[in-house]
Amino acid sequence: MAAPLPPALIATDLDGTLLRGDDTLSERSLDALARVAAAGARHLVVTGRPAPRVRALLAALGTGGLAVCGQGAQLYDAGADRLLWSVTLDRELAETALGKIEAEVGEVYAAVDQDGIDGLTLIEPGYLMPHPTLPSVRVERRGDLWRAPISKVLLRHPVLSDDELASAARSVVGSLATVTMSGPGTVELQPCGITKATGLAMAAARLGLGRESAVAFGDMPNDIPMFQWAAHGVAMANAHPELKAVADEVTTSNEDDGVAAVLERLFPAAARRARQ
Incomplete structure (x- = not known):
């Protein structure tokens, strides 16, 4: 399915996707996300990491809004530093x-x-x-x-x-x-029934956004439910074969700024010469 242009919601995994192998964010990725925000779209981090392990990364992204953590088990408000919703595993x-x-x-x-x-x-x-x-x-x-x-x-x-x-x-x-x-x-x-898709759907609903306007990025099988929920799923070049099999497209690797490469296409105003 073709991605809506421009999308209103960008959902990104962290490890192996938005982050490089050393847990850093490239300047190119930061530039692309900043221009996406300037265009009025929303960026949601959707990660397997629990909320306490994303604080510093969200600060680096300048994210003061929602983040989906713990594989969808937590909805975190970065600005207030509190969990809006969480479910535990018995x-x-x-x-x-x-x-x-x-x-x-x-x-x-x-x-x-x-x-x-x-x-x-x-x-x-x-x-x-x-x-x-x-x-x-x-x-x-x-x-x-x-x-x-x-x-x-x-x-x-x-x-x-x-x-x-x-x-x-x-x-x-x-x-x-x-x-x-x-x-x-x-x-x-x-917890049974909890996936990245359930968390992403809850966060999107709070933002007044739907799946038809969402583009999701990921690299592992835990991102499959998120791809099934979103209108367009983008797998990284380094992604697991199971995720590539259900992706709408495959971009370059996380080390090669694959997320930014797609965002620069979807949001032409975001395209800038990448800084080394």
Whole structure:
């Protein structure tokens, strides 16, 4: 489906999409987003990161409005620094789901994102953070992961690939949780029925915008629901094959400013000579 011109809503994932591999934003991307805002369109960050892990990035973007965080489990108001809406993953269900997964594939290593504006990321022994720049707190045993409400569980397997782990998890978890894959080394369990699309739809409704005016950018299978909701989905060159298969177009990689390249086309006034 062709993208509406000009779109009124731009939804971007962060890791592997808008951000470069070192977690930075290029000047070209910042310029393109600034010109999009000047044209009257709205930019929404739609990320798997929990709200406490996006504050600095949203400040760098100059975003004082809404952001969809935690794979859609949180709607964050950056200007007020508060959660407008959040849903937690029942901790007993999460433990049960983990037990089913380990009965299927053997031992996995787990981490959790706690709910709330100041929630921590807790990691059990053996779990390695896929993003070493993101802060985390190591706990002594798995039981410590459940000491406060959580928004999601992150899983890693010592041998299986992400695709293999996600497939096995989906085969046994059922309605206990939604299984997603959001990046290298990042298979997640989140509340059943919650996706980036549910969060994006809620944020768009608050802004008085609909799916027919939305363009979404992403790189991983967790972005598929967002692509299905939006009028136009743009996958990065570095995207997972499952996302490319449902995308309306593929742009250049996150390292090559793929988001900016498309925005410069959709908003011609935003096109400027990229600064090195």
